[in-house]
Amino acid sequence: MQKTIHYPGRRTADAGRKKKKMGRVIIIEDRCKGCGFCIANCPRQVLSVSTAFNKKGYHPPEVVQPAECVNCHFCEILCPDFAIYSIDADDFGG
Ligand code: SF4
Numbered sequence: 001m002q003k004t005i006h007y008p009g010r011r012t013a014d015a016g017r018k019k020k021k022m023g024r025v026i027i028i029e030d031r032c033k034g035c036g037f038c039i040a041n042c043p044r045q046v047l048s049v050s051t052a053f054n055k056k057g058y059h060p061p062e063v064v065q066p067a068e069c070v071n072c073h074f075c076e077i078l079c080p081d082f083a084i085y086s087i088d089a090d091d092f093g094g
């Protein structure tokens with residue numbers, strides 16, 4: 001027969017859930033060479049190709065879904081030109 005174990009002080013599922021990590025992505029547009037790595041590989045589809053040109057004549061990414069950024073830094077790691085990075089949104093008041 002199975003025994004039910006009662007853990008003292010067990011919290012509800014919601015109380016134990018971690019707050020969603022939020023990020024803010026920063027683009028240094030004029031460093032961008034428009035390779036699109038960051039756009040294609042963002043796991044949350046935060047980025048898209050901008051219609052604007054930077055000073056090198058490329059289309060830098062733009063943030064289209066800011067609320068989806070989870071500050072994973074993947075765009076930052078992939079960018080060959082150090083043109084994009086993410087920060088913890090809490091550092092800027094969410
Ligand atoms: S930090 Fe992660 S989720 Fe945010 S834009 Fe970059 S790749 Fe996407």
Ligand code: SF4
Binds near residue numbers: 032078
């Ligand atoms: S990975 Fe870097 S260089 Fe390539 S599109 Fe994104 S910001 Fe621009």
